[in-house]
Amino acid sequence: MIKKVSILSLLAISSMALTLDQSVDLALKNSTKLGEIKLNKDIKKYNKEQKQGLKYGELSIVGSFDHYNLPRTLAPIAPPISPNTPTTQDLFSVGINYSVALFTGFAQTKSVEIEELQQNSAVMLENLTKQQIIYNVKSLYLSLLSLNKQLSSLDEYLQAQKDLVEIIKTEVELGKKAYIDELKVQNDLEATKANKQKIMTNIEILKASLAYFTNSPIENLKDIDINVKGIAFDFSDLSSLEKLRILNLTLKAQEKKIDITKSSYYPQVSLNGYYGENFGYNDSDNINSGDFNSENIWQVGIKVKYNLYDFGSRSAAVESAKLQKLQSKIKMYDTQREIQKDVNSAIAKFKESIANYKSASSQYKLLIETAEIEKVRYDNGASTINDLLFINAQRELSKAKMIDSKYNYQKAIYYIEYLLEKGNK
Numbered sequence: 001m002i003k004k005v006s007i008l009s010l011l012a013i014s015s016m017a018l019t020l021d022q023s024v025d026l027a028l029k030n031s032t033k034l035g036e037i038k039l040n041k042d043i044k045k046y047n048k049e050q051k052q053g054l055k056y057g058e059l060s061i062v063g064s065f066d067h068y069n070l071p072r073t074l075a076p077i078a079p080p081i082s083p084n085t086p087t088t089q090d091l092f093s094v095g096i097n098y099s100v101a102l103f104t105g106f107a108q109t110k111s112v113e114i115e116e117l118q119q120n121s122a123v124m125l126e127n128l129t130k131q132q133i134i135y136n137v138k139s140l141y142l143s144l145l146s147l148n149k150q151l152s153s154l155d156e157y158l159q160a161q162k163d164l165v166e167i168i169k170t171e172v173e174l175g176k177k178a179y180i181d182e183l184k185v186q187n188d189l190e191a192t193k194a195n196k197q198k199i200m201t202n203i204e205i206l207k208a209s210l211a212y213f214t215n216s217p218i219e220n221l222k223d224i225d226i227n228v229k230g231i232a233f234d235f236s237d238l239s240s241l242e243k244l245r246i247l248n249l250t251l252k253a254q255e256k257k258i259d260i261t262k263s264s265y266y267p268q269v270s271l272n273g274y275y276g277e278n279f280g281y282n283d284s285d286n287i288n289s290g291d292f293n294s295e296n297i298w299q300v301g302i303k304v305k306y307n308l309y310d311f312g313s314r315s316a317a318v319e320s321a322k323l324q325k326l327q328s329k330i331k332m333y334d335t336q337r338e339i340q341k342d343v344n345s346a347i348a349k350f351k352e353s354i355a356n357y358k359s360a361s362s363q364y365k366l367l368i369e370t371a372e373i374e375k376v377r378y379d380n381g382a383s384t385i386n387d388l389l390f391i392n393a394q395r396e397l398s399k400a401k402m403i404d405s406k407y408n409y410q411k412a413i414y415y416i417e418y419l420l421e422k423g424n425k
Contacts, residue, residue, distance in 0.1 A: 017222035020141050023214055027137045028130060030215035037129045041122035048115035055108050057100025062276070066091045071283040074295035086293035088280030095276015095297065102271050102302070105263025110256040117249045117256075124242040124249075128421070133213065135418035139411055140210045144221055146407035147203045150400050154196050157396045161189045168385075181385040188389045226410050228357045231350075233416055235343055241421055243339065247332040254325035261317040267306040274299050339419070346416045353409035360402035367395035 028034060071087035101108065168185050171177040207218040238244070279294035307314070374391045377383040417423045 017220040018218065019222045020138065020224055023141050023210065024134050024137050026214035026216055027133050031129075031133055031213070034126070034129050034133065037122070037126045041119070041126055044115065044119040044122045048112065048119050051108070051112045051115050055101075055112065057098060057271075060097045060099075061095075062097050062274075063094045064092070071285060074278040074280065074293055075297055083287050086280075086288070086291070086295070087283055087286050088293075089283045091278060091280045093276055093278045093297070095274055097272070097274045097276075099270065099272045101268070103267070103269040105266030105268070107260045107263035110259045110263070114253045114256050114260075117253045121246045121249045124246050127424075128242055128246075131418055131421055131423045134423045135414055137210065137213050138414045138423075140206055140213070141221065142224075142407045142411050142414075144203065144206045144210065144218075145223055146404050147199055147206065148221065149223075149403045149407075151196065151199050151203065153399055153403065154192065154199065154396070157392075158189070158192050158196060160392075161185070161192055165189055177385075184385050184389060188393070224410070226406055228354055228406060228409050230354065231413065233347070233420070235420070238336075238339055238343070241339065243421070244332065244335060247328065247335055251325065251328045251332060254321065254328050258318060258321040258325060261314065261321045264307060264310075264314045264317075267304055269305075270303050272301050272303065342419055343416075346412065346419055350409070350412040350416060353405055353412045356405035357402065357409055360398050360405050364395065364398040364402050367391065367398050371395045 068089050068091065071089055072091055073081065074086050074088065074091070077085065165182070165185050168177055168182045172179055172182050211218045275296075275298040277294050277296055279292065282288050282291045282293065371388075371391045374383060374388050378385065378388040414423065
């Protein structure tokens, strides 16, 4: 009984219409692209931690074994060397070593700052990827709704054509209409069937695309309420868009890379410390041959390295970094212009969708009345079948335009929200 109930529940869920919000949620949940972006964000986080760890140096356990051709003391000692001093040809050593860069010309600090900038960019890129997925899903969803509505309307028109064919057939048999009228109506019916097949094919293609994003089969979709009207959008602060902020972070990172290349002009200072033990058996020449001995060793040292001349290598690296910064500036400027172009285009399409809807709605209302008049005229022999079929086709075409422009209006809104990065709010 429990299994039957579960199966019925699953069937009920699968038969429910998928909403727009559910489609978006499924796409965000199942997006492999978004998963890749999230992994990249985690990678940037660990890269930053790695660079931060390098600032504090390395603590290592070290060990070695060396065989010498001549005896060596366990520890470096100043002469004279006593005959009782342990010497060996097989020297073992175990110890702890600590090394850290004290000054790198600020290279390490800049490296950490670059990783932090890249980590912030990764967070913004994740959000932009979400925005893109949301817009793509919404656009596909609305296109499917539009085609489904057009298909439903076309089915009604198709049925009306079939009814007209039967009427014309009867009138031809009665001698009231010419056989050519029946042929023309039949031809018009076949054209509508071909158009229906085209719409059905497009629906299947869109379903496959939406199923790719949601990773689930697409059956029924729930319609949304659309009220076509003018809307005011705020385009006053495009500079705060994350698309531009990412480029600004890239520009800052390029500046820091220039600083890193310049760091080689500074002296490099490092600290090294060691504590351990050397041990081994006295060699055969030692008066205490065969005795095992050990010696504690420790040392602390500071090393300074300053590159006097490198045959132009450093200056070339600095110039290359400066050119990369210039590239980033050009890309940022170009992106700003592209965003402004896209915004202007989106506003124009939004206004066009409103005008198209109003025009198609008015035209459809007029053509309904015109088609009714034309039907009466045809029945009374005042017009030809061509006139009647033309008006009916125009009426159906205007209805399809009205449906399409209505959903294009909503798509235009979603596109503007995408440009303004407000699609997930």
